[in-house]
Amino acid sequence: MSDFKIIIGLEIHAQLNTKSKMFCCCDNDSQGKKPNTVVCPICLGMPGTLPMPNKEAILKTLKLGKALSCEIPNYSKFDRKHYYYPDLPKGYQISQYDMPLCIGGNVSLELNGVMKSVKLNRIHLEEDAGKLIHLSKNTIVDLNRAGTPLVEIVTEPVISSPAEAKEFMRSLQKILRQLNVSNADMEKGHLRCDANISVIRSDQSSKIIEIKNLNSFKFVYRALEFEINRLTSDFEGNIGPGKQTRGFDSKRSQTYPQRLKEEASDYRYFPEPDIPTIDTTLLKIEEVDSELPSTFVLRVHEEYNLSKEVAKKLTHNLELMSCFIVLEGKLNHDSLKRSANWLANEKILRINPDLLVTLNRSIEKSEINSSQAKSILRSAVDEEDIVQQIKKFRSNDGRDIDGVRKIIDKVVESNKKEKEKYLAGKKQILGFFIGQVLGELKGNGNPEEISQMLKSKLDGK
Numbered sequence: 456m457s458d459f460k461i462i463i464g465l466e467i468h469a470q471l472n473t474k475s476k477m478f479c480c481c482d483n484d485s486q487g488k489k490p491n492t493v494v495c496p497i498c499l500g501m502p503g504t505l506p507m508p509n510k511e512a513i514l515k516t517l518k519l520g521k522a523l524s525c526e527i528p529n530y531s532k533f534d535r536k537h538y539y540y541p542d543l544p545k546g547y548q549i550s551q552y553d554m555p556l557c558i559g560g561n562v563s564l565e566l567n568g569v570m571k572s573v574k575l576n577r578i579h580l581e582e583d584a585g586k587l588i589h590l591s592k593n594t595i596v597d598l599n600r601a602g603t604p605l606v607e608i609v610t611e612p613v614i615s616s617p618a619e620a621k622e623f624m625r626s627l628q629k630i631l632r633q634l635n636v637s638n639a640d641m642e643k644g645h646l647r648c649d650a651n652i653s654v655i656r657s658d659q660s661s662k663i664i665e666i667k668n669l670n671s672f673k674f675v676y677r678a679l680e681f682e683i684n685r686l687t688s689d690f691e692g693n694i695g696p697g698k699q700t701r702g703f704d705s706k707r708s709q710t711y712p713q714r715l716k717e718e719a720s721d722y723r724y725f726p727e728p729d730i731p732t733i734d735t736t737l738l739k740i741e742e743v744d745s746e747l748p749s750t751f752v753l754r755v756h757e758e759y760n761l762s763k764e765v766a767k768k769l770t771h772n773l774e775l776m777s778c779f780i781v782l783e784g785k786l787n788h789d790s791l792k793r794s795a796n797w798l799a800n801e802k803i804l805r806i807n808p809d810l811l812v813t814l815n816r817s818i819e820k821s822e823i824n825s826s827q828a829k830s831i832l833r834s835a836v837d838e839e840d841i842v843q844q845i846k847k848f849r850s851n852d853g854r855d856i857d858g859v860r861k862i863i864d865k866v867v868e869s870n871k872k873e874k875e876k877y878l879a880g881k882k883q884i885l886g887f888f889i890g891q892v893l894g895e896l897k898g899n900g901n902p903e904e905i906s907q908m909l910k911s912k913l914d915g916k
């Protein structure tokens with residue numbers, strides 16, 4: 456199996472937790488309500504009704520897009536995606552085709568201590584369909600869910616293992632909840648995942664398999680694992696272009712074939728004539744959820760003992776806040792606190808959680824000190840750059856260990872009184888010496904190492 460390259464892309468649907476549905480005034484929360492009672496002519500798809508786009512849903516989508524560093528085009532539109540199904544009485548779903556609200560972006564995740572940033576293709580907004588309930592003799596339909604706003608988050612095909620796919624889902628769930636755009640409860644169907652997978656050996660690729668409707672982290676993992684085994688054990692039988700759609704039987708932990716996959720042309724996409732183009736420059740994202748920043752400030756103040764000023768600064772900029780949210784759980788308490796202070800107070804060239812994690816790991820290993828980290832932060836453009844700069848600091852330290860020793864000798868010689876105090880038992884004066892040496896080194900030294908060298912010098916060892 457090791458000579459196969461695995462290529463996974465995910466499409467995630469997340470229900471937005473807005474007050475009303477996507478195109479009508481119906482309550483968006485039908486939890487526990489009788490079937491077909493939270494409906495109106497618009498979401499029932501009656502002919503002649505007109506959809507009214509939900510501003511809160513559009514703002515929440517843009518908020519998510521900003522937090523995931525997507526590009527927000529100035530204009531966006533809705534399109535009709537045609538297909539027939541009993542849970543879709545209109546015969547088409549209002550979705551977005553070629554002008555989505557958000558383009559690109561990324562979600563970072565950590566797997567076995569390694570950070571990875573998963574590139575997104577797009578995020579668009581659409582309406583959900585109703586639900587079919589299969590009874591023993593017949594099937595009935597509940598349209599309470601019809602018209603619920605959904606964001607569809609599409610990744611590039613850059614995920615390389617089932618474990619990575621699972622971590623991606625976890626990471627995304629956390630961000631959706633922290634930003635308060637979705638409750639993202641997989642058991643309740645707020646967050647659903649379709650996974651595309653193919654395997655490649657030498658120049659040959661298997662068909663692309665789309666596994667539909669995976670509704671738990673465990674199922675995402677198990678379905679992909681099953682599919683990798685199936686595709687690699689009969690690679691010859693699965694070579695070729697084309698797509699196949701499969702479902703997942705969680706009881707047997709197996710996938711099974713479903714209908715043939717439609718091509719985009721089968722949906723006959725065309726612009727929704729009843730909704731004008733959206734000018735995103737006229738929308739103020741800050742309008743939505745004014746209560747979120749204050750709960751965020753209180754939470755990080757209490758959990759991490761950060762000053763309220765620092766916490767407030769983070770909430771003023773969505774990019775800073777989402778970076779902090781991604782860092783939670785990846786960094787230990789001290790490093791997280793340090794990062795929050797950096798984010799709030801330093802001029803950082805590129806705000807990216809991966810870069811901050813790399814820097815903090817390096818401080819934790821005493822490879823660099825925090826003032827060196829800060830100077831890297833101000834100039835680093837990418838991970839490679841950071842690694843190079845860390846190397847440079849380290850080689851400066853290592854190369855000139857004799858130079859450091861000379862400076863220590865000089866500092867100790869020119870501060871005789873302090874040396875006497877130290878020898879008389881006032882050990883805290885060591886900090887004064889370390890400061891003097893670091894000053895001479897212009898912040899380049901490793902405090903830990905200098906402290907050791909100073910001790911042996913002062914103690915005459």
Ligand code: ZN
Pocket residue numbers: 476479480481493494495496497498499602
């Ligand atoms: Zn309605």
Ligand code: MN
Pocket residue numbers: 468581607
């Ligand atoms: Mn969709």
